[in-house]
Structure formats: C-alpha cells, structure tokens
Amino acid sequence: MPETDPMETTYLGAIREALQEEMRSDDTVFLLGEDIAAYGGAFKVTEGFLEEFGPDRVIDTPISEAAIVGAAIGAAHMGLKPVAEMQFIDFIAPAFDMIVNFAAKSRYRTGIGAGLVIRGPCGAGSRSGPFHSQSVESYFANVAGLKMVIPARAYDAKGLLRAAIRDPDPVLFFEHKFLYRRVKEHLPKDEEVLVPLGEARVHREGSDLTIVTYGAMVYKSADAADRIAEEDGSEAEVLDLRSLRPLDTAAIVESVKRTGRLLIVHEAPGFGGFAGEITAQVCEQAFEWLDAPIRRVTAIDTPVPYAPTLEDYYLPGEDDIVAAARWLLAY
Amino acid sequence: MPETDPMETTYLGAIREALQEEMRSDDTVFLLGEDIAAYGGAFKVTEGFLEEFGPDRVIDTPISEAAIVGAAIGAAHMGLKPVAEMQFIDFIAPAFDMIVNFAAKSRYRTGIGAGLVIRGPCGAGSRSGPFHSQSVESYFANVAGLKMVIPARAYDAKGLLRAAIRDPDPVLFFEHKFLYRRVKEHLPKDEEVLVPLGEARVHREGSDLTIVTYGAMVYKSADAADRIAEEDGSEAEVLDLRSLRPLDTAAIVESVKRTGRLLIVHEAPGFGGFAGEITAQVCEQAFEWLDAPIRRVTAIDTPVPYAPTLEDYYLPGEDDIVAAARWLLAY
Amino acid sequence: MRSLYRLLWLTRALEERLETMFKQGQVVGGLYRSLGQEATAVGCGYALTEGDWVAPSIRDLGALLARGLDPREVLRQYTARAGSLCRGKDNTNHFTVPEKGILGPISPLGTQLCVLNGVALSFRTRREPRVCLTFQGEGASRTGTSHEGLAMAAALELPIVVVLQHNRWAFGTPSHSVAAVKQWSDVAGAYGVPAVGVDGNDVLQVYDAAAEALARARAGDGMTIIVAETYRMLGHAQHDGQKYVPEQELRAWREHDPIRGFEDYLVEFGFESASTLEEIRTEVAVELDRATDEVLAESYPAAREALTGVYGDQASAGVPWTRGPVPGYEDLARRARDFTTATVEGS
Amino acid sequence: MRSLYRLLWLTRALEERLETMFKQGQVVGGLYRSLGQEATAVGCGYALTEGDWVAPSIRDLGALLARGLDPREVLRQYTARAGSLCRGKDNTNHFTVPEKGILGPISPLGTQLCVLNGVALSFRTRREPRVCLTFQGEGASRTGTSHEGLAMAAALELPIVVVLQHNRWAFGTPSHSVAAVKQWSDVAGAYGVPAVGVDGNDVLQVYDAAAEALARARAGDGMTIIVAETYRMLGHAQHDGQKYVPEQELRAWREHDPIRGFEDYLVEFGFESASTLEEIRTEVAVELDRATDEVLAESYPAAREALTGVYGDQASAGVPWTRGPVPGYEDLARRARDFTTATVEGS
Numbered sequence A, B: 001m002p003e004t005d006p007m008e009t010t011y012l013g014a015i016r017e018a019l020q021e022e023m024r025s026d027d028t029v030f031l032l033g034e035d036i037a038a039y040g041g042a043f044k045v046t047e048g049f050l051e052e053f054g055p056d057r058v059i060d061t062p063i064s065e066a067a068i069v070g071a072a073i074g075a076a077h078m079g080l081k082p083v084a085e086m087q088f089i090d091f092i093a094p095a096f097d098m099i100v101n102f103a104a105k106s107r108y109r110t111g112i113g114a115g116l117v118i119r120g121p122c123g124a125g126s127r128s129g130p131f132h133s134q135s136v137e138s139y140f141a142n143v144a145g146l147k148m149v150i151p152a153r154a155y156d157a158k159g160l161l162r163a164a165i166r167d168p169d170p171v172l173f174f175e176h177k178f179l180y181r182r183v184k185e186h187l188p189k190d191e192e193v194l195v196p197l198g199e200a201r202v203h204r205e206g207s208d209l210t211i212v213t214y215g216a217m218v219y220k221s222a223d224a225a226d227r228i229a230e231e232d233g234s235e236a237e238v239l240d241l242r243s244l245r246p247l248d249t250a251a252i253v254e255s256v257k258r259t260g261r262l263l264i265v266h267e268a269p270g271f272g273g274f275a276g277e278i279t280a281q282v283c284e285q286a287f288e289w290l291d292a293p294i295r296r297v298t299a300i301d302t303p304v305p306y307a308p309t310l311e312d313y314y315l316p317g318e319d320d321i322v323a324a325a326r327w328l329l330a331y
Numbered sequence C, D: 001m002r003s004l005y006r007l008l009w010l011t012r013a014l015e016e017r018l019e020t021m022f023k024q025g026q027v028v029g030g031l032y033r034s035l036g037q038e039a040t041a042v043g044c045g046y047a048l049t050e051g052d053w054v055a056p057s058i059r060d061l062g063a064l065l066a067r068g069l070d071p072r073e074v075l076r077q078y079t080a081r082a083g084s085l086c087r088g089k090d091n092t093n094h095f096t097v098p099e100k101g102i103l104g105p106i107s108p109l110g111t112q113l114c115v116l117n118g119v120a121l122s123f124r125t126r127r128e129p130r131v132c133l134t135f136q137g138e139g140a141s142r143t144g145t146s147h148e149g150l151a152m153a154a155a156l157e158l159p160i161v162v163v164l165q166h167n168r169w170a171f172g173t174p175s176h177s178v179a180a181v182k183q184w185s186d187v188a189g190a191y192g193v194p195a196v197g198v199d200g201n202d203v204l205q206v207y208d209a210a211a212e213a214l215a216r217a218r219a220g221d222g223m224t225i226i227v228a229e230t231y232r233m234l235g236h237a238q239h240d241g242q243k244y245v246p247e248q249e250l251r252a253w254r255e256h257d258p259i260r261g262f263e264d265y266l267v268e269f270g271f272e273s274a275s276t277l278e279e280i281r282t283e284v285a286v287e288l289d290r291a292t293d294e295v296l297a298e299s300y301p302a303a304r305e306a307l308t309g310v311y312g313d314q315a316s317a318g319v320p321w322t323r324g325p326v327p328g329y330e331d332l333a334r335r336a337r338d339f340t341t342a343t344v345e346g347s
C-alpha cells in the first residue's frame, strides 16, 4: 500500500497544492484574477502565494473577466502557462466571447494554441442565490477546442488541475464550492498525483445499474446507491466522469453494457443539460444493451433560488436518485 | 384555399414584414442595434424603417452588444417591446452574460419580466469563416427563462417573429442567413400569419422514419427524404421543430411512436449539441417504441472553417443524412 | 433636514440590525454593508422625485429607503421570507419595484447600468420628464458592461445620472493597485459627458450635486457622472474581517463619518437640537424592533414555489420540459407531482 | 524613406489586386480595404523593431507588410489556399505569426487587445525589452472588451501602444452619431494614461509618434494611446457601395490622400525623384503579378483537413466525440472514415 499523508487534505487544499507544486516546478506557470494576490482569493485558495511567488506570478487584475481570459490567451501564446481565476464561476459569463471565440478556436484557426486554465467555484447548496451558485458546463459543452473538468474528490482536484495546467489546450476547471471544505482525504505522499483528462472513474462498483454523474452529485449518487444496496439488495455502479470534454464515452458504454440500465445525475437543470450528450452517446453505442429507458435526475429547470426551502427543492436529492434508480431497476 | 400573395416573399422579406406589421399595429415595438437605422442593417432587413418609424423607434447604437441587450431589458421592464438586432448572431457572445443572467432570470427573481426579442443571422454556408457562421443555440439550451426560435420557411419566419414580439419572455430569434434570399414563398394575403412558439411542424409526412431537424437543415433533410423515397421506397417524416425552447416534445414523441426510428439533424457540431436533449426526451418518453438506436447527423466537432472545401465538409450533407437514414431503416 | 437625518440613521441602524441578525443566524447567505457611505446613497436618493428610477449597487440601501422602501422589505429580503420582494428567489437588494422606481442589480457588475439605460430610453421615447440615477463602484467601472452602458447612455443622450463611488476598495484589493486612473472624474472623457466631484460623506453636497445633475437630465441635456469620494468602513461583506486595511487609513476616515458630521452640522448651526436627533434615533429603534418581530414571524416560501414564475405565459409554464411529469413516470418524483399543482396555481 | 514609400504603395497595390481578384471571384468571402488609411498602419508598423508584436485590425495590412509579411501570404489567405497561414480555416488577416510578431484579430471587436495584453505581460514578466502595438477603430472602442483591455493594460503598466483610428465611420454609421466623445484623446482619461493625437494620413508624423510611444513602453513607462485622425475612403467592405457617405466629405479627404501627400513631399523636398517612385511602383506591380500567378496555381485544402488541428494532443484528437467512427457505424459516414486517417496524419 502506498504511503498516504497522515494529515487530511481538503478539496480546497488539494487545489492549493496543485497550484503550488506546478508553480514550484515550472516557472512559466502563473496566476491572474481578482483579489488573488494581496487578499489571497475570495476562498483563500491562493493565500500566501504572493509572498512565495512574487507579483509577476500572482497578479491582481481589475474586475474584468474578459480581459483576464484575454491576457491568459496571449500569455499562453508566448509559452507561459496561465491559470485564471473566476471569483465565482458565474462570472465566467462576461468572458464567454473570449473563451468560445478566442481561446477555443485559436489553435484550429492559426495553429497557435492557448494552453491555459480557467478555474473557479461552481455549484449550489450554500444559500448564495442565482448568481453565485450556477453550474455552467452546458454553456461550453458544444464548443470544440475546449476541455472541461469537474473533480469530485480532493485527489482528482489535485491530479486534474496539475494535468490541466500542463495541457496544451484551454481547460475549464470547475470546482464545486460545496466540497471545498467538506471533502477531506488522505492524499498519497510518495507518488505523484496526476490524473489525465478524459478518464472517468468508478466511484462505486455495481452490476445492476449505472449511475453516471460528476461533481458534488457523485456523493449524493453514492449515498443513494448505498441505500438501495442496503434496502433493496441491488448494486448500482457510480461512475464519476471527472472530465466532460474529453468525455470518457468508452467507460460509460462499458458500464452500461454490463448493467443494462443508465441513470444520469447532474446538478444543472435537465433541459439542454449535459445529460443529453451522454444519452446520445449511449444511444449510439450501446442501444442494444439497454434494458430500460435512460433516465436523468437533475435540478429543476429554473434559476438557482435563494431561500433554503427553495434551494433544497431545486437541487436533485438523494430521494430523487433513489426513486429513479428503483424505477429503472424495476423496469 | 386561402388567397396567397401572387408575389413571392423571401425569408428576409418575411422578417421585414413581421417587423413592419408589428411596429405599425403596436407603437411600443421598437428596434435597436448597430447600423440598423440610417444604413438599414447589414442585411438590409430594416431598410426604410427609419424613414417610416422615426429615430425613437429605429435606434442606431454604439458597437456594444451587452448594452444593446441591457437597454432592451430595461425598456421591456417599462412596457416597451424591444427587438434587438445582433449584426451577426456570433456577436451574441459578448451579450451572453446579459442574456443568461439578466434577461433570463429577471421574471423568476423579481416578478418583472423582460419581453424582448434578440434576432440575428446565424448559420454557415456563405464562406464567412469561424465568426460569421456559427449556430449558437446550444449556448442557451440549458438556460431557464429563455425561449428560442429558428424558422426554416418564410411563413414561419414571419409568423414566429410576430409571436416572439408579442411574447412576454425573452426570445432568441435565429435567422439562417443562407435562407435569407434563397427561400421564397407565396404568403397568404387574407389571413394573419402568426405562429405560436413551441409548436413543431410536419414538413414532409412519412411513416418509416422520423427526421427531427430545424433551420436550414430542414431542406437538406427533405431532399434526403425525397431521395430515399425515390430510390428505396421508404418514407421519412421530416419534422421542423421551429422552436427549441419551448420544445414540442409531444410532436416528436408522437412521430417517433409512429415510425419507431429517429434521426436528428442539425447544423451545429454534434457533441453537446441540441440533438442530445431531443435524444434524452425521446429516451424518456418513447423508448419502448424505438426499433433502432437514435442517430444524429451534425456538423463535425470543430469551428466553422472558411475554405469552400472545408466548409462543405464541415456541414452535414444530404449524403450523410441519406446514409444515416438508410442505416436506420435497415436496422 | 430632519428627514435626511432620519434616513441616514435608519440606513445605519437597519444595517446594524441586519448584522445582529446575521450573527444570530437569521440572515440567509451574505450581508453587505454601507457603513461610512450612507450619505452618498441617501443624498442621491433624496434628490429623486416621484416617477424617477434608481438602480442601487448592493451598498446603496440609503437610496432605497429614501425612495420610501419599507424597512420590513429589507428584513424580509435578507431573511428569505416567502413574502419578500423576491419571494425568496433572490437575495440582498436584488429586487425591482416599479411602483417605487427601483431597478435591482444582479451580481455581475456593470450589467445594471445597461438595463437602467433601457428605463431611461423609455422615458425619452415617451417624452416623460422622468430621470434615472444609478451607482457604481470604482471597481465595477473597470468592467466591459459598465463601459458599454456609459457609452450608450452618452451616445443616446439618455436622462441618467451615474454616481461613481470611489470608496478606495474593491473586495479585498485597494483600487489604486488595479486601476491607473488618477482623477476619477477623468473617466467622463471616454464618454464626452460632464463629471462633477463631491465629498461623498457630506450628504448636503451630494444632494446638491445630484439635484443639479438630475435637473440637467430632466431638461434633456443628458448624462452626468458624479464622482463621490468616500470610504468603505467595513470589509467587503460580513465574513470579511478587513484585516488587509491599514489601521491608520481607517482611523482617518472614521474622523469623517458622514452621519456624525451631519449631526454636528445640524446642531452647531441650530437646525436641530441634539434631543430631536436623539428622539429620531429612538423612534427608528422602536420601528426596527417592531419590524424585526413581524418579519421573523413570517416563514420561508413553500418548497414547490421554486417551480413557479420562470415564464410569463401558461403555455411555457405547462410544457413538460420545465420538469413536468413525464408520461409513464407520474409515480416517480415528488417534484413532478408538485409541478402539476404548482403551475396551475402559480401562473 | 524609400522603403516607407514602397510599403505604402505595396499596401495600396496589393489591396487593389485583391479587389480585382474579388471581382473575378477568386477571393473567398469578404474583402476589407484600408484605402486612405495606409499611412497609419505603415507608419506604426515601421516603428516596431525585431521581437516586437503587432495586432492589426482588419484594415492594417500596411503594418503587416512593414513587419516583413510576404504579399503572397496575403493572397493565399484571401483565396483560402491550403498553404495559407490559416490553412484555409480562417479568413482576412486572422493569422498569428510568432516569428514575425503578428497577433491576428478575430471578428468580435475589442477582444484582440485583451489578448495582446497577455503577450505584453509575457515581455514584462521575462524582463524582455519588447513591446506591443495594436490598432482599434473608434467604433470598436465602444465595446466592453476594448475597455477592459485598456484598463488592464494601464493597471498592469504593460509595454503597449494602442492606436485609435478615428476614421469617422463604423460600418454604415458615422461615429459621431453613436459616440458622444468630442476629443478622442480624452478617452485616455478613463485609464490614466497619456494620449497623443496625430494626422493619421501623414506617415512621418505617425511614425514619430509611434516611435516615441514605443520607446516609452520599452522604458517601462507603460501604455500610450495614439489617436490617428484619418478617413475610411471606401465602404466597410467590398460589397458596401458607401452610398450613405456625403460626396463632399469624401472629396475633401481625397485631397488629403496619404500616399499622394507623401509622394509630393518626397519629390518637393528632394528626397526622391519622381522617377524613382515610378520605378518602385513598377517593381511592386511586377512582384504582385508574379505572386498572384503563383498563389492562384495553389489549391484549396483537402476537405478532410477540416477535421484536424482542434486540439494540441493526440489523446483528445483521437476520442470519438470529435466525430470519430462510432463502433458499429464504421460503414456509415464518409466523414467518420476520413477521420481515422486525418487524425493520424494531422497531429
């Protein structure tokens, strides 16, 4: 057994570590964003970085997400490795043009790539209302040239962020803020934590049903699976996608071919959400193996509401997953 | 038979007419955008409007798509009915934040709606390169609060635009520029042309296969269907969605239940595209009726390239549709 | 004068009340204060008249109270009550209240001004003598949307006043370190409009400047930018202990407290007696006690209210893709069940 | 002087050549000219030195030629040849050529400056004495991204020069009708940087101003905005007949043609003889004839090249979701078939 750190590392701490390690080993890596230097970041991800790496590598910017992403593209063109922080991932919207039109298309158009990372906290559950809680993956799902990652574990947060920084293409790195301090793991000390983009991960094994999910929903799905195992004796496999672009279709298809049943769970609203793409891939590649319709459990099709009663209702719940899973198992 | 206009109306002319008629009958309707007043618009859709309706109702703005949409929202709050033009729909990207965060969420958050239309030319085929050719529907597919329309016929362009202007919610109205002057129809003279949002339309009847499509692909799909009918004797039904939000799932499901086979065709790239949502809906609601996997024919997963050879290859072709349809029919 | 003082005090006392409630866990989510900046918001809000519209940033509570907003609405909003102006669907002051001419902000900075332009445009189009006023932090002035909004307001000669609040900070960063602007009134050069600078902590100076700029807008002479020099006396939000702020800077500005300064002025020049002011403060406290009790007795919205109000027409509300009961799945999700009822009732 | 003249003339002649080719249907897509503005582009481009970067708008061909760009590359690009700098994937001057320090624009206005900031930032970080220069129309200066880019360049004190080309028009609209700015150099006030105005049709004046601003940037003193007063002598693009332009205005500016003006100057003050200039023009014509023949003999890219170059790693290029052969469908689409070959060869 590899040695693990006796101290637990939080999901947030894992992100810190990934940034630190990449910055220490490669001096072309640098950070830019709002309040990340002197203040240390809205969530304190980069606290102390200014002191360690200096103002050339930890750069406070004006409030201007488009300019932040733009500067990251230009720096990437020149061989630097920028990591741009969006204070909340909701504020990626003002940089949308810059991302989908400049960053994503640059290599294809000109042969000059833009290896940069845009990272920031996504997701609901913290009573932050419609503008500090969104899941924005579907905005970018149809954009060729982008990669897109959303880790659920501290291990993956660290390993994927390091891989994202080394990646030659623009990577959107979504961190679920609800997991920042709630997820804690013993990370290995003596092996390098590096997770390649585009590989899904079996979070929980099972043979009766496949639950494909990502981000914070991995935990709710696993809880639901445990409950079903306990109460019904059925075993659901929980597949954590980790990357949405590239998507590990092979892993999804392999699992579905074994279980014959597929439930997709994500936190964003259902209509037009990423579950559609997964459904389409499975329909194309594993239709004959399906013993039941493909189902999805998602947020309701509304903005993220603020009041606790509303937000809890908005989010897909463990009960919803259990109910859908049971329905599929009984089909 | 209702009387039709002896003069043919182009798709572009139909849009002009819709704007004119709504502006004549309702003086709260007004237009804003770049070069739309004195110049008459990049595609001359609003030529002569300044003279007829005056500078309060046909407003040239600075080059600032976010501000254009913003002003439209505010004016809509005050009971006006703004129609904002994006010179090319690609330039909706800088207004993305304003659309998904302000326009889409306004009613839900505050009870005050934003009944406005954002219209502009989309689509490829005119050798205009990566930034004047895009299909942008998937950016907005997951955004609750928006409506989204893309007509294929002149009749629908007129009828849907009129309905969009009257609609209480923000409507994205995508006009396929390849159809602007190529599509010509005799529009009825004595009946009101008004097409409600959210209703699909059978473009070509058939019982062996359902082709769900929209925009310029309606014509390629119909041509493919004709060829299959002629060469193979099979009848494909071509369903023109017209609206993507709201989506007429009932019509799709009804057709699929009849034919047992579904092919989805759209011009945007496949991965993360709108076909995913259609697939998911049909999987949920008509799985038992499917006699073959759901397939999609789309653009390749790249930006829209410029050279004629590349652009032709990028776009889904009639041959691709025929091949996929035959594959499904033979399944 | 008395009502100006009352508004200033009410702003501060109401925020302090919210702070107490925040510490007691009664506020849902974050809390943003305007301590030290009350004079700018109140002075501007007070200069508006019936029919005008104001678009506050999150720190302009005083302007809303000046528009006659009931403090209970503020308490309801921060405690996410069912009866709050946003029905619990959005937070802080993100409400739009047409009757009072209030356009709420959304979080992405700069967007609000663009939307207020549309309100101003409607006044222009209808030849109504109404005007708009909005606030903007110096941090927010660096956003693209802010620029587009200012440029459009200037180009279309909209009846609007933009108050740039130079409070030295944006979140955790001193503004001088991320903006090269030396004179904030120079910003107006990019738009070709006049700018006027005021001491944002002097409510009368603010009021005068606002009144004049509003009159200019009302006369059809277009936008004015008012630069209010002021200071953010607390952290960005309640959770921010403001450790990064030089103690000396804080102390200097504390000497220039807008409310204490106004009190001194009123008493010194004999406009009001100290005891009158004391009475006002007591009145406010009583009013807030009552308001707090009342609001805390109210409840959160019912869960399934989450499903309502996305669209303005029954047709869209009723289509299955807003998570309706999928045929064959009626037995499944509680939410699908609820949906049917909610849409029928809710729209 | 001679090389400056040659560049000016080459710019115009090359564009005229493109216009001819456009009319003959050899140009793919649109064509945008810089007639009347050549001096600004050439003067600025000429002031740059080895290692510097320039980011042109679509109307700054002259700056690229000054950077040593081969006219054949321009012809290839406009005719979508396989060997063009964008391999036929993008149009006009949307190419980025690191060896020549050229950052291509994309269509959404304002974005390019933000990206050039990143290039300048890399110079600053690496303590390299290199600088950047970019162009921007007065129309584009109203975009949010332009503002964010200028604000960031100023705040981070980047080594950059921004040339605001006030050519009176943006597409089909006179700029004064959609911008309230009176003095375009006042724009600099929003960023706290110096601005200098020049006659954009006087190549020497432009050159001097650019050289000075570049020296300032190179010395670490940050951004300068140069406002070049000039005029767009043709429509927005080839298809635009410019009917909306007052004949009188056009005529007045024709009197101030930047190339004829420079010719007169050179001859009058004895720098060059008329016949030398004539020789240069002939040389250019010969060069362009040869270039045109060469490029027209080249072909469009092979169709399946469309599939290549989206990603920088083989892994992503190979995954099925970039439209690979779906298992079981190998027999189906020609594109799926092509894909396998293309990705193996193409990356």
Ligand SMILES: Cc1ncc(C[n+]2csc(CCOP(=O)(O)OP(=O)(O)O)c2C)c(N)n1
Binding pocket: A034, A063, A064, A065, A087, A091, A094, C057, C059, C107, C108, C109, C136, C137, C138, C139, C140, C141, C143, C167, C169, C170, C171, C232, C236
């Ligand atoms: C587009 C955008 N980016 C980032 C944020 C996060 N944010 C909220 S307030 C704030 C600082 C605002 O500073 P300023 O505009 O000066 O206003 P002040 O807080 O000083 O009143 C930031 C960065 C945001 N709301 N919107």
Ligand SMILES: Cc1ncc(C[n+]2csc(CCOP(=O)(O)OP(=O)(O)O)c2C)c(N)n1
Binding pocket: B034, B063, B064, B065, B087, B091, B094, D057, D059, D107, D108, D109, D136, D137, D138, D139, D140, D141, D143, D165, D167, D169, D170, D171, D232, D236
């Ligand atoms: C964001 C955006 N909106 C609209 C356009 C369409 N467009 C292309 S050029 C142009 C006018 C540009 O005017 P200006 O910046 O003054 O440059 P000029 O053409 O005068 O050189 C417009 C509106 C665009 N390219 N980008």
Ligand SMILES: [Mg+2]
Binding pocket: C137, C138, C139, C165, C166, C167, C168, C169, C170, C171, C175
């Ligand atoms: Mg501030």
Ligand SMILES: [Mg+2]
Binding pocket: D137, D138, D139, D165, D166, D167, D168, D169, D170, D171
């Ligand atoms: Mg111009």
